[in-house]
Amino acid sequence: MLRDRFQRQSFLGRDSKLVLKSARVALIGVGGSGSHVVQQLAHVGIGTIVIFDADKAETSNLNRTIGTRRIHVLLRSRKVRISKRFARRISSKTKVIAYPLRWQRKAEVLRTCDIIISCVDSLQSRRELEVLARRFMIPLLDVGMTVSENGKKFSISGQFILSSPGDACMWCLGFLTDANLAEEANKYGAAGHNPQVVWPNGVLASTAVGFCVRILCPWCEDRDIHDSKYLNYDGDNGTLINNDLLPKLTYGCSHYRPNIMQEPRW
């Protein structure tokens, strides 16, 4: 006997199935972390997923990109196509709108999304996404991981940020700075591929999906003064903890004024 596939998530609320089904979530980047996100969004019942990624599958993706197989590399398949098929296999009712290009080329599509999840690999892209999210009053969830050298050893770290309209932005949180954007710009063309592995991406992606669902179907009380969130991931010790800057900030954003919320007029 077939049962309701969402019966185990009924604690999300009586209307949760309908709320999730009518939600439209954008996912920018379907690489290491994005591939986890798209899988989970399909499982949880998000009705429409809009995905952007200009890249094709490569051999170096196979250690971490969920749903990508050697045949995709041989066929030089588009990452968005792989993700779309993968999501549709999980749930045929999930509508996946796939754009095999940089999101900036078709940014107007994002205006009607309820939530944007950013799994991009550059600070510049994050900066530009946050401007769009603030302009059109869209919660932006961002994840990223890094492997850095620590003497003769290495260290895994990462972040989850919820940039909530009206509250602290990535600039307020010190995640985006002129200095780190300049450093990134000056490295352009000289940077090699950063080390990446599957499990930190999974932790961070799952965190993003959890907050995405919580925004749509709040199952618990949130007494935090802030709507924005900033969690630091310590991949060496397996912890995800609140960044200590955010609690020191008052509610609000000093970088995006209310009058940004308008289509620019030239």
Add this chain to the structure above:
Amino acid sequence: MIDKERFEKLLEDYPKAKTVTEGAEEFIFLPHAKVTLLDGNEAELDMLLCPHLREGKPTRLYFSKQLKTRRPRNWGPSRILEKEWHAISWNGVEASLSYSEMIAEHIGALIRE
């Protein structure tokens, strides 16, 4: 912040210039500007001057489209005010210059051999 006095001076060369803001950044928008290339051809396009530190450069000049120059340039896209802009990777045009000088320096860097 855009310097009012320097902006007023800029209007003598670019009367249609106006200031635009995105987040905490201010830019100068120069609509329908004309750029004369070395081969004598003239291109008409919009430009966006960023007279402050951005993307690692002290100032930047963005163009509404990539210009065809004899020497290939390292163009990079940036999204500002819901439009895609193009700029070459060029350093050293200081923020202390007048706005007209800044624009001239950036264009000079773009079209030189």
Add this chain to the structure above:
Amino acid sequence: MITFKIQARLYEKIRADLRRPHAYANERVGFLTVGSARTPNGLLLLAQEYWPIADEHYVDNPNVGAEYDERAIRVIMELAYNQSVGIFHVHEHPHNMQCFSNLDLASIPQLVDGLFSYSSKSVHGAVLLTDKLCNSMLWLPGASSSRRISQFQIIGKTIVKINATR
């Protein structure tokens, strides 16, 4: 499809302000500056800031819910002009009365006409708040007849979507 979005904190601030008693006015009224943006399937209206009418700008008229004088009108016309932004009249009705009053239906179009003189490229209108629903009327630039918001969204820790009053 016309979607109106407002931040939760701003929405709560408005509701709290509209419920404050006034010395002689039966109701309170305020204004929202509202940005607009086209979408692939319609229009987004984005609430920016709330401007309550100053206490002293209300007219003492016991026959109506709220009446305000030319000083209040001057404030919002200046706002519309200086910021090139849309203005939405906002008030609430008690007991989930979802319909605009006859006075609203007569006065708001006149107000909007005036607003278009100051900010002709913006969208202007009015929203009427109740606990569960939202009624509205709005005019696009150049339009002779009004339209309504299809969905009202409150964005904060959660997203609350309220469909338009039928």
